[in-house]
Amino acid sequence: MSKELRKHPRQEIHLEVELGFPSGEKKTVRTLDISDGGVFLVVDKLRRPIIGEVVEVKIINDEKETGVEFPSNDAVVVRQDERGIGLAFIELDFASDL
Template sequence: MSDEKRRHQRTKVTLQIKLMSNGDEGITLKTRDISDSGIFLLAEEDSIPPLGTIVKVQVQGLPIPAPICTMEVVRQEPEGFGLRMLDK
């Protein structure tokens, strides 16, 4: 997808995100960037979930627990994957 098709501006930021799927305890990954509609998480290529996978995410390291959001895997790249927000 080219940048001119994006509806929301991306901001480069590193956050710790807990990624949970299928009721597992989750793993912690780092963001590459965020936007109003989603996030990109850095991950090893062999641990990237399939397109269409629905996951729960939560920002870690805040003074209070962050909300848990539902997101969908919508993009895959060798260095990670993009998630689109489903909760709005």
């Protein structure tokens, strides 16, 4: 068994997220997991930001039901695999709002 080297433990959670590209394009995707340091998004292969690209991430929810509005946060793409992309938050207060 390998030693966990992550700075922030991940929590498996499936939320709808609006992913904003530098071009202004927005796409609705889902999370696979999230931590205080980043998030993994399930993204199709047709339009993915490249490693190093800065994107905007905002959790979509119904404010009327929950009373909570989640902030947008900038994140940088740090990895990709067949399922999607891994992002590192530029400001680390995003997941603490969950």
